[in-house]
Amino acid sequence: MVLAVLVIWQLGWLDVLTFGHLKQQQSDLMAMRDAQPVMLSIVYLLIYVGVTALSLPGAAIMTLAGGAVFGLGWGLLLVSFASTLGATLAMLVSRFFLRDWVKQRFSHTMKKLDAGIEREGAFYLFALRLVPAFPFFVINLAMGLTRMKVWTFWWVSQVGMLLGTAVYVNAGTQLAQLQSPGDILSVHLLGAFALLGVFPLLARKALDIHKSRQALRQWKKPGRFDTNLVVIGAGSGGLVSAYIAAAVKARVILVEKHQMGGDCLNTGCVPSKALIRTARLAHEMRRADRYGLKSQQPDVNFAAVMDRVHSVIAEIEPHDSVERFTSLGVDVRQGSARILSPWEVEITLQNGDVQRVTTRSIILATGAEPMLPELPGLDQVEYLTSDNLWQLRELPERLLVLGGGPIGCELAQAFQRLGSQVIQVERGARLMAREDQDASEMVMRHFRQEGIDLRLQHQALSFEVAAEEYYLVARNAVGEEVRIAFDRVLIAVGRKPRLAGYGLEELGLLPAQTTKLDTNAYLQTLYPNILACGDLIGPYQFTHAASHQAWHATVNALFGDFKRFAVDYRFLPWATFTDPEVARVGLNEQEAQEQGIAYEVTTYGLDDLDRAIADGQAYGFVKVLTPPGKDKILGVTLVGPHAGDLIAEFVLAMKHGMGMNQLLGTIHIYPTLTEANKFAAGNWKKAHAPQKVLNWLRKFHQWRLGR
Numbered sequence: 001m002v003l004a005v006l007v008i009w010q011l012g013w014l015d016v017l018t019f020g021h022l023k024q025q026q027s028d029l030m031a032m033r034d035a036q037p038v039m040l041s042i043v044y045l046l047i048y049v050g051v052t053a054l055s056l057p058g059a060a061i062m063t064l065a066g067g068a069v070f071g072l073g074w075g076l077l078l079v080s081f082a083s084t085l086g087a088t089l090a091m092l093v094s095r096f097f098l099r100d101w102v103k104q105r106f107s108h109t110m111k112k113l114d115a116g117i118e119r120e121g122a123f124y125l126f127a128l129r130l131v132p133a134f135p136f137f138v139i140n141l142a143m144g145l146t147r148m149k150v151w152t153f154w155w156v157s158q159v160g161m162l163l164g165t166a167v168y169v170n171a172g173t174q175l176a177q178l179q180s181p182g183d184i185l186s187v188h189l190l191g192a193f194a195l196l197g198v199f200p201l202l203a204r205k206a207l208d209i210h211k212s213r214q215a216l217r218q219w220k221k222p223g224r225f226d227t228n229l230v231v232i233g234a235g236s237g238g239l240v241s242a243y244i245a246a247a248v249k250a251r252v253i254l255v256e257k258h259q260m261g262g263d264c265l266n267t268g269c270v271p272s273k274a275l276i277r278t279a280r281l282a283h284e285m286r287r288a289d290r291y292g293l294k295s296q297q298p299d300v301n302f303a304a305v306m307d308r309v310h311s312v313i314a315e316i317e318p319h320d321s322v323e324r325f326t327s328l329g330v331d332v333r334q335g336s337a338r339i340l341s342p343w344e345v346e347i348t349l350q351n352g353d354v355q356r357v358t359t360r361s362i363i364l365a366t367g368a369e370p371m372l373p374e375l376p377g378l379d380q381v382e383y384l385t386s387d388n389l390w391q392l393r394e395l396p397e398r399l400l401v402l403g404g405g406p407i408g409c410e411l412a413q414a415f416q417r418l419g420s421q422v423i424q425v426e427r428g429a430r431l432m433a434r435e436d437q438d439a440s441e442m443v444m445r446h447f448r449q450e451g452i453d454l455r456l457q458h459q460a461l462s463f464e465v466a467a468e469e470y471y472l473v474a475r476n477a478v479g480e481e482v483r484i485a486f487d488r489v490l491i492a493v494g495r496k497p498r499l500a501g502y503g504l505e506e507l508g509l510l511p512a513q514t515t516k517l518d519t520n521a522y523l524q525t526l527y528p529n530i531l532a533c534g535d536l537i538g539p540y541q542f543t544h545a546a547s548h549q550a551w552h553a554t555v556n557a558l559f560g561d562f563k564r565f566a567v568d569y570r571f572l573p574w575a576t577f578t579d580p581e582v583a584r585v586g587l588n589e590q591e592a593q594e595q596g597i598a599y600e601v602t603t604y605g606l607d608d609l610d611r612a613i614a615d616g617q618a619y620g621f622v623k624v625l626t627p628p629g630k631d632k633i634l635g636v637t638l639v640g641p642h643a644g645d646l647i648a649e650f651v652l653a654m655k656h657g658m659g660m661n662q663l664l665g666t667i668h669i670y671p672t673l674t675e676a677n678k679f680a681a682g683n684w685k686k687a688h689a690p691q692k693v694l695n696w697l698r699k700f701h702q703w704r705l706g707r
Helices: 002-010 019-035 037-053 059-097 099-105 107-130 136-144 150-160 162-172 187-216 236-247 262-266 269-286 302-320 322-327 406-418 437-449 543-559 589-595 610-614 643-655 660-664 675-687 691-704
Strands: 227-232 252-256 331-341 344-349 354-364 368-370 398-402 421-426 453-456 459-466 469-475 481-486 488-491 495-497 530-532 573-576 581-586 600-605 621-626 635-640
Touching (some): 019 037, 037 059, 037 136, 059 099, 059 136, 059 150, 059 162, 227 236, 227 331, 227 543, 236 322, 236 354, 236 543, 252 344, 262 269, 262 302, 269 406, 302 322, 322 331, 331 354, 354 543, 398 406, 398 481, 406 421, 406 437, 406 488, 406 573, 421 481, 437 621, 543 573, 573 643, 581 643, 589 621, 600 675, 635 643, 643 660, 643 675
Parallel strands (some): 227 252, 354 530, 398 421, 398 488
Antiparallel strands (some): 331 344, 344 354, 368 495, 459 469, 469 481, 573 581, 581 635, 600 621, 621 635
């Protein structure tokens, strides 16, 4: 294709496709049309197809020529079919020559693009065809990189380009009065193009209305409603949703069948961090000699440790209590909820009373629960999960932790520090597989130093009970079966959304694989007035992610008929609270490589930081990804003490478009751990110092010395 374009350019054929040449040849072309209309039509069509297929400049002149020579009716017919055929050929050329190369380099991005094209590709192509600001040849080449069907591309292009084509063909019929291509864009024509630009938005709105009516037509909508919003689930997502709705004076009912505060307060973030704090103190007691104090083995009263954990929960509990949210204007009802229709919810209270309420919108925030592997013998070993762990009163002598994700890692280290012998089994080659290898390796190194028995690349097969001993049977990296003895086992292989019991089956909302509830970018389900947030939908099972989603879900539920907000995860941070902590925002290296994104890496080691040395915690690093030669922050991985706190500065910088230069110019208190962020920016600056300018400055200073 490139060779053909070069030949055409060298032969000067592109000079023919100019406005001036068209005006000069108009009379001759019209004479040829009168003499041989069929032959000229065929030649014109073939040339137009060739110009478009090869993405040559001049398609607009060819369109004008169609109107000038053949008139509006026949010219529009020729141009419409020629442009569509040429565009389709250009799309196929792009697919044949470029798609494999692009897919290989940008595989992750292409997967997302293909998924979007599969859902609504026809609409997006139609919208692009209606707006002349987008060069059609670019659209042709871009669509060739996707998985859009050829037939879909053909008919959408045929329809979508028709209006713009008609405008140009009609202008061609007035060629004698035009002095330049710019004359086509009269005030009236600009107004017409403006309407064309607005049309996709109107079409999208009409499409949304049509989809809504199609989904809701089988249900009878009430004439009046009891409330504006029903929120099901009082975890972090549900509480934020109810709070926001009440703050904007909407009537909101919050339904919770178990404990206010959800998993975060009762079985997740709060109790685990309380346990980690006690475990860290026990670890520091063993290492007190490093600070000039006498080391001693802590006498761990595990029941008292658990009592402290529950006292922390009790102290925080009022923040999420029924009384507090009632005082904020939320109608809290303790019981179970079942959705009967998109506008009706049945609430069974704890005393057995059944209520039915009608509502304009519903938000599902039912959370997730521990996932259990389908392993033979699991039901014989009285397993622990992050849900029931907090009722444990005796410290296990040998604790087997199955899983190497954040929950498994945090609890494995905590129990090892409290005195258990922890055996952590992970089927992958390393812990915390979503993090970069250098981050997980540092965590694993600390785990091994503290005595955790890491069994990596071990695939769990079954559980056995023999001679009053519990065993996990696993296959190791070389294919051998091994038996690992333990006293208690903690299952930490992930979490699955709570989907059953809410009427989702009857409404057709359950996904085929039941892995998560499907929502769009606005957190709407199949029914636009039923939204969801939190662990129920993913993709990030964090308390702050649920809160972030809850804002979008609530605003879209209450005001979505007027303005909707798509949820944005670009600057969502997270942390794993091991020692060292691992925190991240944006891209890490392995994600950048998977997506084919070019980047530079700047690092700063915390072993060089004054405050870290003074605290006896001189380990870890700051790693920043930036585009080559630019100071824009693509992502940050922080490993070390208080990494979860230190990442906040980078989140703020990325959110507001600040780069490494601005971070370097920010004053940081000495001596603090936050200086690590500034020193990382300093390392970036050193690597990008203007060497030519510095050489001239050296010569300048030598001259000033008289040398």
